Amino acid sequence: MMKKHLIYINLDGFGRYYYDRMRDEQKALPNIRKLVKRGVFFEQAYTGIPSITCPMQSGIVSGCYSDRTGNCDKYWNREANEIVLTGRLNRAQTIGEVLAEEGRTFVSIQQFALEGKGAVRGRKDRLYMEPGGDYRKRFSVLLKLIRENVIEHEGTIYEYPEFPDAVFLYIDDLDSVGHNPPWCYADSEEKRVDNVCRVLEGIDELIGETLKSLEEKGLLDSTYLLLTTDHGMVSYRGKSRTEDLICALKEWGYRVAVCREGNVETKDFDILLTSHDIQCQMFLAEEADNLNVMESLKKRLSGLPYVETVLTAQELTERGVYRDYADLLISPAEGESFSLIPLDQKHLYATHDSLHEKCQHIFTAVTGPGIRSDYRETSLVYNKDLIPTLAYCLEWKQPRDATGRKLASILMEEGKG
Numbered sequence: 581m582m583k584k585h586l587i588y589i590n591l592d593g594f595g596r597y598y599y600d601r602m603r604d605e606q607k608a609l610p611n612i613r614k615l616v617k618r619g620v621f622f623e624q625a626y627t628g629i630p631s632i633t634c635p636m637q638s639g640i641v642s643g644c645y646s647d648r649t650g651n652c653d654k655y656w657n658r659e660a661n662e663i664v665l666t667g668r669l670n671r672a673q674t675i676g677e678v679l680a681e682e683g684r685t686f687v688s689i690q691q692f693a694l695e696g697k698g699a700v701r702g703r704k705d706r707l708y709m710e711p712g713g714d715y716r717k718r719f720s721v722l723l724k725l726i727r728e729n730v731i732e733h734e735g736t737i738y739e740y741p742e743f744p745d746a747v748f749l750y751i752d753d754l755d756s757v758g759h760n761p762p763w764c765y766a767d768s769e770e771k772r773v774d775n776v777c778r779v780l781e782g783i784d785e786l787i788g789e790t791l792k793s794l795e796e797k798g799l800l801d802s803t804y805l806l807l808t809t810d811h812g813m814v815s816y817r818g819k820s821r822t823e824d825l826i827c828a829l830k831e832w833g834y835r836v837a838v839c840r841e842g843n844v845e846t847k848d849f850d851i852l853l854t855s856h857d858i859q860c861q862m863f864l865a866e867e868a869d870n871l872n873v874m875e876s877l878k879k880r881l882s883g884l885p886y887v888e889t890v891l892t893a894q895e896l897t898e899r900g901v902y903r904d905y906a907d908l909l910i911s912p913a914e915g916e917s918f919s920l921i922p923l924d925q926k927h928l929y930a931t932h933d934s935l936h937e938k939c940q941h942i943f944t945a946v947t948g949p950g951i952r953s954d955y956r957e958t959s960l961v962y963n964k965d966l967i968p969t970l971a972y973c974l975e976w977k978q979p980r981d982a983t984g985r986k987l988a989s990i991l992m993e994e995g996k997g
C-alpha cells in the first residue's frame with residue numbers, strides 16, 4: 581500500500597466571500613478550482629468563536645475550541661477581577677503532539693500553533709521553522725521539500741529522502757492585506773476586497789506549482805491536501821458603539837464598568853464590558869448563571885439598531901466556547917464596532933472578531949485518497965472537524981481533546997454505503 585501524507589495549508593483570513601467574488605470571474609483561481617474539483621468543497625464551512633487567529637489556529641490543530649484549548653483571546657477572571665489575555669495558550673493536545681508520540685516525521689513551515697506543541701526548532705523529525713517573508717518565500721520551502729527532499733534553514737540542511745508524514749504550511753498574506761494596513765490602504769470596502777483578491781491570485785499560482793510538483797514526484801495520489809483558514813474579515817468605519825451601549829445599559833438601570841485588559845479598577849458595577857475590537861463581551865457581576873436575566877438582556881440588546889447578533893453563555897457553550905469568555909456576546913452589524921480604542925472617524929478599519937457572516941463563513945476544501953471527488957458538502961461543518969477527519973483517514977490517533985466530528989459524508993467508502 582502507498583504511504584499516505586498530509587499537506588495542510590492554512591491561508592489565514594480566507595473569508596468565503598473572497599472566493600465567491602473571484603469565482604464570478606470566469607478564469608480566476610484555476611488551481612484552487614482544480615483542487616476543489618479533485619476533492620470536496622465545503623459550502624457551509626464555519627469557524628469558531630472568537631474568530632481570532634490564535635484561538636482558531638490552535639483550535640484547528642487540536643480539533644476543539646476554547647472549552648478545551650483554553651484559548652479565547654481574553655476573558656474575565658471573576659475572582660481576581662481581571663481581564664486576562666490568553667496569548668498562545670493551548671491546553672489541548674495538537675496533531676503535532678500526536679505525530680511526535682507516534683514517531684512520525686513532520687515539518688511545520690511557520691504553523692506556529694505547533695511550535696512547542698509537537699514541533700521543535702532545529703529538530704529534523706519534527707521540524708519547526710520560520711522562513712518569514714510573504715507567501716512566495718514560504719511556498720518555496722514547501723516546493724523545495726517536494727522537488728529536492730530538503731529544507732534549508734539558517735545554514736542547516738535537513739534531508740527528507742522520504743516525504744514527511746505531514747507538512748503544515750501557514751500563510752498570512754490574505755489576513756495582513758485584509759486588515760487594510762497603511763502600506764496597501766484602500767479607502768473603500770470594494771478596493772480592500774480587491775487588494776485581497778489580487779494576493780489570492782498569487783497564492784493560487786503557487787498552489788498550482790504545488791499540485792504540479794506533487795504529480796511529478798508521484799506523490800499527488802497519496803497526499804491529502806487540506807486548504808482552510810481561521811476566519812474571514814469585516815470592515816468598519818466611524819464611531820465605536822461602546823458609548824451608546826453603555827448609555828442603553830444605564831438607562832435600563834445597570835451600573836457599567838469597562839476594561840480593555842488587566843485589572844478592572846472598580847468592583848462597583850452590575851455589568852462589565854470588554855472587547856477585542858469589534859464584538860463586545862459582557863459579564864454580569866452577580867447573576868452569571870441566571871438564565872432568565874441573560875435571556876431578557878439578550879432580547880433588549882437585540883433590539884438596539886447597531887446590534888446584529890447576541891449569544892448567551894449557554895449558546896456560547898454549545899459552540900465550544902470557554903465558559904468565562906462571556907455571559908453575553910454582542911456582535912454589531914457590518915460597519916459598526918465596539919472598539920475600545922479611539923478611532924479615526926474617516927478611516928476604513930478591518931478585522932475579524934465578529935459573528936458576522938464575512939468573518940464566520942470560511943473557505944475550506946480537501947482532497948486525498950478515499951475522499952470523494954468533485955463533491956460539494958452542503959451540511960454545516962466547523963474547522964475543528966477537519967483534523968479529526970484527516971487523522972481518521974491517515975490512521976493516526978485522534979488528538980486527545982478533540983471534539984470535532986469525523987465528516988463521514990465526504991469519504992468514498994461511507995458515501996457509497
Ligand SMILES: [Zn+2]
Binds near residue numbers: 592
Ligand atoms: Zn488569523
